[in-house]
Amino acid sequence: MRILAIESSCDETAAAVVEDGQHVLSSVVASQLDTHGKYGGVVPELASREHLRAIVPVVREALSRAGMTLGEVDAIAVTQGPGLVGSLLVGITYAKGLSFASGRPLIGVNHIEGHIHAVVMEALDAGEPVEYPALALVVSGGHTHLFEVKRESEYRLLGKTRDDAAGEAFDKVAKLLGFGYPGGPVIDALAPHGNPKAVRFTVAKMKGNTTDLSFSGMKTAVLRWFEARDMADEVALRKQLVRETPRPTVEQWLTVTPKTTLDLLASFQYAVVEELMRRIVSCVEEIGARTVIVSGGVACNRGLRAEAVPRRAGVRVLFPTPGLSTDNAAMIAAAAFPKLARGEFADMTLAAKASLPLA
Numbered sequence: 395m396r397i398l399a400i401e402s403s404c405d406e407t408a409a410a411v412v413e414d415g416q417h418v419l420s421s422v423v424a425s426q427l428d429t430h431g432k433y434g435g436v437v438p439e440l441a442s443r444e445h446l447r448a449i450v451p452v453v454r455e456a457l458s459r460a461g462m463t464l465g466e467v468d469a470i471a472v473t474q475g476p477g478l479v480g481s482l483l484v485g486i487t488y489a490k491g492l493s494f495a496s497g498r499p500l501i502g503v504n505h506i507e508g509h510i511h512a513v514v515m516e517a518l519d520a521g522e523p524v525e526y527p528a529l530a531l532v533v534s535g536g537h538t539h540l541f542e543v544k545r546e547s548e549y550r551l552l553g554k555t556r557d558d559a560a561g562e563a564f565d566k567v568a569k570l571l572g573f574g575y576p577g578g579p580v581i582d583a584l585a586p587h588g589n590p591k592a593v594r595f596t597v598a599k600m601k602g603n604t605t606d607l608s609f610s611g612m613k614t615a616v617l618r619w620f621e622a623r624d625m626a627d628e629v630a631l632r633k634q635l636v637r638e639t640p641r642p643t644v645e646q647w648l649t650v651t652p653k654t655t656l657d658l659l660a661s662f663q664y665a666v667v668e669e670l671m672r673r674i675v676s677c678v679e680e681i682g683a684r685t686v687i688v689s690g691g692v693a694c695n696r697g698l699r700a701e702a703v704p705r706r707a708g709v710r711v712l713f714p715t716p717g718l719s720t721d722n723a724a725m726i727a728a729a730a731f732p733k734l735a736r737g738e739f740a741d742m743t744l745a746a747k748a749s750l751p752l753a
Protein backbone atom coordinates (compact mmCIF):
# COMPACT_ATOMS: atom_id res chain seq x y z
CA MET A 395 0.00 0.00 0.00
CA ARG A 396 1.43 3.36 -1.00
CA ILE A 397 0.47 6.62 0.61
CA LEU A 398 1.17 10.05 -0.84
CA ALA A 399 1.39 12.54 2.04
CA ILE A 400 1.52 16.31 2.26
CA GLU A 401 2.84 18.35 5.19
CA SER A 402 2.49 22.14 5.36
CA SER A 403 1.87 22.93 9.04
CA CYS A 404 4.66 25.46 9.51
CA ASP A 405 7.46 26.63 7.25
CA GLU A 406 8.29 23.54 5.21
CA THR A 407 6.28 22.43 2.18
CA ALA A 408 6.75 18.68 2.01
CA ALA A 409 5.44 15.68 0.10
CA ALA A 410 6.42 12.02 0.25
CA VAL A 411 5.43 8.57 -0.92
CA VAL A 412 5.79 5.76 1.64
CA GLU A 413 5.06 2.09 1.07
CA ASP A 414 3.47 -0.05 3.78
CA GLY A 415 4.21 2.52 6.47
CA GLN A 416 7.92 1.76 6.32
CA HIS A 417 9.70 2.16 2.96
CA VAL A 418 10.27 5.78 2.01
CA LEU A 419 10.03 5.84 -1.78
CA SER A 420 10.50 9.62 -1.90
CA SER A 421 10.57 12.54 0.52
CA VAL A 422 10.76 16.11 -0.76
CA VAL A 423 11.03 19.12 1.55
CA ALA A 424 11.02 22.72 0.29
CA SER A 425 12.33 24.86 3.11
CA GLN A 426 11.30 28.48 3.58
CA LEU A 427 14.32 29.30 5.74
CA ASP A 428 15.60 31.94 3.35
CA THR A 429 12.21 33.70 3.47
CA HIS A 430 11.81 33.77 7.26
CA GLY A 431 15.46 33.86 8.34
CA LYS A 432 15.79 37.61 8.06
CA TYR A 433 12.71 38.17 10.26
CA GLY A 434 14.05 36.03 13.11
CA GLY A 435 11.05 33.70 13.01
CA VAL A 436 8.21 32.36 10.88
CA VAL A 437 5.92 35.05 9.41
CA PRO A 438 2.54 33.28 8.94
CA GLU A 439 1.37 35.32 5.92
CA LEU A 440 4.63 34.72 4.09
CA ALA A 441 4.50 31.02 4.99
CA SER A 442 1.05 30.56 3.37
CA ARG A 443 2.22 32.36 0.24
CA GLU A 444 5.34 30.21 -0.01
CA HIS A 445 3.30 27.02 0.46
CA LEU A 446 1.02 28.07 -2.39
CA ARG A 447 4.05 28.61 -4.58
CA ALA A 448 5.72 25.31 -3.68
CA ILE A 449 2.94 22.77 -3.24
CA VAL A 450 2.38 21.74 -6.88
CA PRO A 451 6.06 21.25 -7.82
CA VAL A 452 6.84 19.54 -4.48
CA VAL A 453 4.04 16.97 -4.89
CA ARG A 454 5.01 16.41 -8.53
CA GLU A 455 8.63 15.89 -7.51
CA ALA A 456 7.65 13.40 -4.78
CA LEU A 457 5.63 11.33 -7.26
CA SER A 458 8.33 11.50 -9.89
CA ARG A 459 11.14 10.46 -7.49
CA ALA A 460 8.97 7.53 -6.39
CA GLY A 461 8.52 6.68 -10.09
CA MET A 462 4.75 6.82 -9.78
CA THR A 463 1.67 8.57 -11.04
CA LEU A 464 -1.18 9.80 -8.85
CA GLY A 465 -3.29 6.88 -10.07
CA GLU A 466 -0.81 4.42 -8.56
CA VAL A 467 -1.11 5.60 -4.93
CA ASP A 468 -3.63 3.99 -2.58
CA ALA A 469 -4.41 6.99 -0.36
CA ILE A 470 -3.72 10.69 0.12
CA ALA A 471 -2.68 11.80 3.62
CA VAL A 472 -2.34 15.33 4.91
CA THR A 473 -1.45 17.09 8.15
CA GLN A 474 -4.64 18.39 9.75
CA GLY A 475 -2.97 20.18 12.69
CA PRO A 476 -1.63 21.46 14.98
CA GLY A 477 0.03 24.31 13.11
CA LEU A 478 -0.53 27.63 11.37
CA VAL A 479 -4.07 27.58 9.97
CA GLY A 480 -3.19 29.43 6.75
CA SER A 481 -0.32 27.03 6.10
CA LEU A 482 -2.33 23.91 6.93
CA LEU A 483 -5.14 25.07 4.64
CA VAL A 484 -2.88 25.06 1.59
CA GLY A 485 -1.90 21.41 2.14
CA ILE A 486 -5.42 20.30 3.07
CA THR A 487 -7.08 21.99 0.12
CA TYR A 488 -4.58 20.54 -2.31
CA ALA A 489 -4.87 17.07 -0.76
CA LYS A 490 -8.66 17.22 -1.07
CA GLY A 491 -8.24 18.08 -4.76
CA LEU A 492 -5.89 15.14 -5.28
CA SER A 493 -8.22 12.79 -3.44
CA PHE A 494 -11.20 13.97 -5.48
CA ALA A 495 -9.32 13.77 -8.78
CA SER A 496 -7.88 10.30 -8.12
CA GLY A 497 -10.79 8.77 -6.25
CA ARG A 498 -8.37 7.72 -3.50
CA PRO A 499 -9.34 8.08 0.17
CA LEU A 500 -8.21 11.10 2.18
CA ILE A 501 -6.58 10.65 5.60
CA GLY A 502 -6.08 13.47 8.13
CA VAL A 503 -3.00 13.14 10.33
CA ASN A 504 -1.97 14.82 13.57
CA HIS A 505 1.45 16.42 13.09
CA ILE A 506 2.66 15.26 16.53
CA GLU A 507 1.68 11.68 15.74
CA GLY A 508 3.65 12.12 12.53
CA HIS A 509 6.81 13.00 14.47
CA ILE A 510 6.38 9.83 16.56
CA HIS A 511 5.86 7.74 13.42
CA ALA A 512 9.13 8.96 11.91
CA VAL A 513 10.78 6.68 14.47
CA VAL A 514 8.16 3.89 14.27
CA MET A 515 8.68 3.79 10.49
CA GLU A 516 12.48 3.67 10.59
CA ALA A 517 12.48 0.97 13.29
CA LEU A 518 10.10 -1.12 11.17
CA ASP A 519 12.23 -0.61 8.07
CA ALA A 520 15.32 -1.71 10.02
CA GLY A 521 13.55 -4.94 11.00
CA GLU A 522 13.47 -4.00 14.69
CA PRO A 523 9.99 -2.65 15.38
CA VAL A 524 9.32 -0.37 18.36
CA GLU A 525 8.45 -2.35 21.47
CA TYR A 526 5.65 -1.08 23.70
CA PRO A 527 5.00 0.52 26.09
CA ALA A 528 7.11 3.30 24.67
CA LEU A 529 7.84 6.79 25.92
CA ALA A 530 7.66 9.42 23.18
CA LEU A 531 9.22 12.85 23.57
CA VAL A 532 8.19 15.17 20.76
CA VAL A 533 10.45 18.16 20.99
CA SER A 534 10.32 20.84 18.31
CA GLY A 535 9.73 24.53 17.70
CA GLY A 536 6.06 24.21 18.54
CA HIS A 537 5.90 21.25 20.93
CA THR A 538 7.56 19.67 23.91
CA HIS A 539 5.28 16.79 24.84
CA LEU A 540 5.81 13.49 26.60
CA PHE A 541 3.46 10.61 25.79
CA GLU A 542 3.08 7.08 26.93
CA VAL A 543 2.47 4.99 23.80
CA LYS A 544 0.72 1.92 25.18
CA ARG A 545 0.58 0.27 21.79
CA GLU A 546 0.68 1.60 18.25
CA SER A 547 -1.67 4.59 17.90
CA GLU A 548 -2.69 4.64 21.61
CA TYR A 549 -1.37 7.68 23.44
CA ARG A 550 -1.56 9.09 26.95
CA LEU A 551 -0.17 12.56 27.66
CA LEU A 552 2.33 12.41 30.53
CA GLY A 553 3.53 16.00 30.51
CA LYS A 554 4.29 19.01 28.40
CA THR A 555 6.02 22.35 28.55
CA ARG A 556 4.29 24.95 30.68
CA ASP A 557 5.71 27.79 28.63
CA ASP A 558 8.06 27.75 25.63
CA ALA A 559 8.71 24.67 23.52
CA ALA A 560 12.39 23.64 23.71
CA GLY A 561 13.02 24.59 20.06
CA GLU A 562 11.33 27.94 20.65
CA ALA A 563 13.75 28.60 23.53
CA PHE A 564 16.69 27.80 21.23
CA ASP A 565 15.22 30.15 18.61
CA LYS A 566 14.58 33.02 21.06
CA VAL A 567 18.04 32.82 22.61
CA ALA A 568 19.65 32.75 19.16
CA LYS A 569 17.59 35.73 18.02
CA LEU A 570 18.47 37.75 21.12
CA LEU A 571 22.18 37.11 20.58
CA GLY A 572 22.08 37.86 16.84
CA PHE A 573 22.42 34.30 15.53
CA GLY A 574 19.40 34.45 13.21
CA TYR A 575 16.68 31.82 12.70
CA PRO A 576 16.37 28.92 13.37
CA GLY A 577 18.51 28.96 16.49
CA GLY A 578 18.78 25.26 17.30
CA PRO A 579 21.22 24.23 14.57
CA VAL A 580 23.58 27.20 15.25
CA ILE A 581 23.65 26.71 19.02
CA ASP A 582 24.15 22.96 18.48
CA ALA A 583 27.11 23.63 16.18
CA LEU A 584 28.74 26.19 18.48
CA ALA A 585 28.10 24.49 21.85
CA PRO A 586 31.12 22.15 21.57
CA HIS A 587 33.32 25.28 21.41
CA GLY A 588 32.17 26.49 24.84
CA ASN A 589 32.22 25.23 28.42
CA PRO A 590 28.80 23.80 29.38
CA LYS A 591 29.53 24.30 33.08
CA ALA A 592 30.53 27.98 32.78
CA VAL A 593 27.07 29.45 33.46
CA ARG A 594 24.68 27.86 35.95
CA PHE A 595 20.98 27.82 35.15
CA THR A 596 18.59 27.12 37.99
CA VAL A 597 16.07 24.44 37.13
CA ALA A 598 12.39 25.39 37.48
CA LYS A 599 10.58 23.74 40.37
CA MET A 600 7.24 22.35 39.20
CA LYS A 601 4.11 22.51 41.25
CA GLY A 602 1.42 19.97 40.34
CA ASN A 603 2.38 17.63 37.51
CA THR A 604 6.10 17.05 38.01
CA THR A 605 6.35 15.57 34.52
CA ASP A 606 5.73 19.00 33.03
CA LEU A 607 8.69 20.93 31.67
CA SER A 608 9.66 24.59 31.56
CA PHE A 609 12.14 26.50 29.44
CA SER A 610 11.22 30.14 29.97
CA GLY A 611 13.43 30.38 33.09
CA MET A 612 16.50 29.47 31.04
CA LYS A 613 15.53 31.94 28.35
CA THR A 614 15.13 34.68 30.98
CA ALA A 615 18.49 33.75 32.53
CA VAL A 616 20.12 34.30 29.14
CA LEU A 617 18.31 37.65 28.85
CA ARG A 618 19.61 38.73 32.30
CA TRP A 619 23.12 37.62 31.38
CA PHE A 620 22.85 39.60 28.14
CA GLU A 621 21.51 42.73 29.88
CA ALA A 622 24.34 42.65 32.42
CA ARG A 623 26.93 42.90 29.63
CA ASP A 624 27.67 45.19 26.77
CA MET A 625 27.18 42.86 23.85
CA ALA A 626 25.93 45.38 21.29
CA ASP A 627 29.05 45.24 19.11
CA GLU A 628 29.30 41.47 18.82
CA VAL A 629 25.53 41.15 18.22
CA ALA A 630 25.75 43.79 15.46
CA LEU A 631 28.61 41.89 13.82
CA ARG A 632 26.63 38.66 13.86
CA LYS A 633 23.52 40.33 12.45
CA GLN A 634 25.66 41.71 9.65
CA LEU A 635 27.04 38.22 9.01
CA VAL A 636 23.46 36.83 8.79
CA ARG A 637 22.51 39.59 6.32
CA GLU A 638 25.51 38.92 4.12
CA THR A 639 25.63 35.12 4.38
CA PRO A 640 22.27 33.36 4.74
CA ARG A 641 23.82 30.25 6.33
CA PRO A 642 27.20 31.05 7.92
CA THR A 643 29.65 28.24 8.66
CA VAL A 644 30.92 27.45 12.18
CA GLU A 645 34.26 29.07 11.27
CA GLN A 646 32.45 32.26 10.25
CA TRP A 647 30.44 32.31 13.48
CA LEU A 648 33.60 31.80 15.51
CA THR A 649 35.13 34.98 14.06
CA VAL A 650 32.29 37.05 15.57
CA THR A 651 31.63 35.11 18.80
CA PRO A 652 33.90 35.52 21.85
CA LYS A 653 34.60 32.67 24.27
CA THR A 654 32.24 34.03 26.96
CA THR A 655 29.32 33.88 24.51
CA LEU A 656 30.31 30.36 23.40
CA ASP A 657 30.31 29.37 27.08
CA LEU A 658 26.82 30.83 27.45
CA LEU A 659 25.53 28.88 24.44
CA ALA A 660 27.11 25.63 25.66
CA SER A 661 25.66 26.15 29.15
CA PHE A 662 22.21 26.98 27.80
CA GLN A 663 22.14 23.85 25.63
CA TYR A 664 23.39 21.78 28.55
CA ALA A 665 20.54 23.11 30.74
CA VAL A 666 17.89 22.33 28.08
CA VAL A 667 19.26 18.81 27.58
CA GLU A 668 19.36 18.25 31.35
CA GLU A 669 15.74 19.32 31.71
CA LEU A 670 14.67 16.95 28.94
CA MET A 671 16.74 14.06 30.28
CA ARG A 672 15.39 14.46 33.82
CA ARG A 673 11.85 14.02 32.52
CA ILE A 674 12.76 11.16 30.20
CA VAL A 675 14.42 9.21 33.00
CA SER A 676 11.50 9.65 35.44
CA CYS A 677 8.86 8.79 32.79
CA VAL A 678 10.72 5.65 31.69
CA GLU A 679 10.51 4.45 35.30
CA GLU A 680 6.89 5.49 35.71
CA ILE A 681 5.53 3.59 32.70
CA GLY A 682 8.12 0.83 32.48
CA ALA A 683 9.00 1.89 28.94
CA ARG A 684 10.80 -0.58 26.68
CA THR A 685 11.51 2.02 24.02
CA VAL A 686 12.19 5.75 24.17
CA ILE A 687 11.26 7.69 21.03
CA VAL A 688 12.75 11.17 20.69
CA SER A 689 11.50 13.12 17.68
CA GLY A 690 10.92 16.63 16.33
CA GLY A 691 13.46 19.23 15.20
CA VAL A 692 15.31 19.38 18.53
CA ALA A 693 15.95 15.62 18.21
CA CYS A 694 18.69 16.66 15.74
CA ASN A 695 20.60 18.16 18.66
CA ARG A 696 23.92 16.39 19.11
CA GLY A 697 24.11 17.25 22.81
CA LEU A 698 20.75 15.55 23.35
CA ARG A 699 21.69 12.56 21.20
CA ALA A 700 24.89 12.09 23.20
CA GLU A 701 23.06 12.24 26.54
CA ALA A 702 20.00 10.18 25.63
CA VAL A 703 21.57 6.74 25.84
CA PRO A 704 19.87 3.66 27.32
CA ARG A 705 20.36 3.80 31.08
CA ARG A 706 18.66 0.52 31.83
CA ALA A 707 18.96 -2.91 30.28
CA GLY A 708 16.15 -3.66 27.88
CA VAL A 709 15.35 -0.03 27.04
CA ARG A 710 16.09 1.15 23.50
CA VAL A 711 16.45 4.87 22.76
CA LEU A 712 15.53 5.76 19.18
CA PHE A 713 16.01 8.99 17.25
CA PRO A 714 14.97 9.51 13.62
CA THR A 715 17.71 10.17 11.08
CA PRO A 716 18.13 13.99 11.00
CA GLY A 717 16.19 14.41 7.72
CA LEU A 718 13.16 12.79 9.36
CA SER A 719 13.54 14.65 12.69
CA THR A 720 12.52 18.03 11.34
CA ASP A 721 9.24 18.52 9.50
CA ASN A 722 8.74 16.19 6.54
CA ALA A 723 5.87 14.35 4.84
CA ALA A 724 7.25 10.79 5.07
CA MET A 725 6.35 10.79 8.78
CA ILE A 726 2.80 11.88 7.88
CA ALA A 727 2.47 9.01 5.39
CA ALA A 728 3.80 6.61 8.04
CA ALA A 729 1.27 7.80 10.63
CA ALA A 730 -1.51 7.48 8.02
CA PHE A 731 -0.74 3.82 7.31
CA PRO A 732 -2.47 2.32 10.39
CA LYS A 733 -5.44 4.60 9.67
CA LEU A 734 -5.62 3.26 6.11
CA ALA A 735 -5.58 -0.27 7.52
CA ARG A 736 -8.40 0.67 9.94
CA GLY A 737 -10.38 2.48 7.23
CA GLU A 738 -10.23 5.75 9.18
CA PHE A 739 -10.87 8.19 6.38
CA ALA A 740 -11.64 11.89 6.25
CA ASP A 741 -14.03 13.52 3.82
CA MET A 742 -14.21 16.88 2.08
CA THR A 743 -15.16 18.55 5.39
CA LEU A 744 -11.67 17.93 6.82
CA ALA A 745 -10.75 21.23 8.51
CA ALA A 746 -7.40 22.74 9.51
CA LYS A 747 -6.91 22.77 13.28
CA ALA A 748 -4.46 25.22 14.86
CA SER A 749 -4.54 23.13 18.00
CA LEU A 750 -5.21 19.42 17.82
CA PRO A 751 -4.36 17.45 20.96
CA LEU A 752 -3.10 13.93 20.37
CA ALA A 753 -4.19 12.77 23.82
Ligand code: KG4
Nearest residue numbers: 534535536561576578582691692695720721
Ligand atom coordinates in the same frame (compact mmCIF):
# COMPACT_ATOMS: atom_id res chain seq x y z
O1 KG4 B 1 10.02 19.77 13.94
P1 KG4 B 1 10.41 21.09 13.39
O2 KG4 B 1 11.06 21.13 12.04
O3 KG4 B 1 9.17 22.05 13.31
C1 KG4 B 1 8.19 22.14 14.29
O4 KG4 B 1 7.24 21.28 14.28
O5 KG4 B 1 8.32 23.04 15.15
O6 KG4 B 1 11.36 21.78 14.50
C2 KG4 B 1 11.96 23.03 14.29
C3 KG4 B 1 12.66 23.42 15.59
C4 KG4 B 1 13.25 24.82 15.59
O7 KG4 B 1 12.89 25.45 16.80
C5 KG4 B 1 14.75 24.58 15.53
O8 KG4 B 1 15.51 25.60 16.17
C6 KG4 B 1 14.89 23.26 16.25
O9 KG4 B 1 13.76 22.52 15.85
N1 KG4 B 1 16.11 22.55 15.87
C7 KG4 B 1 17.10 22.27 16.73
C8 KG4 B 1 18.12 21.64 15.97
N2 KG4 B 1 17.69 21.55 14.67
C9 KG4 B 1 16.45 22.11 14.64
N3 KG4 B 1 17.23 22.50 18.04
C10 KG4 B 1 18.36 22.10 18.63
N4 KG4 B 1 19.39 21.51 17.98
C11 KG4 B 1 19.30 21.26 16.66
N5 KG4 B 1 20.31 20.66 16.01
Ligand code: ZN
Nearest residue numbers: 534690720721
Ligand atom coordinates in the same frame (compact mmCIF):
# COMPACT_ATOMS: atom_id res chain seq x y z
ZN1 ZN C 1 7.14 19.46 13.59
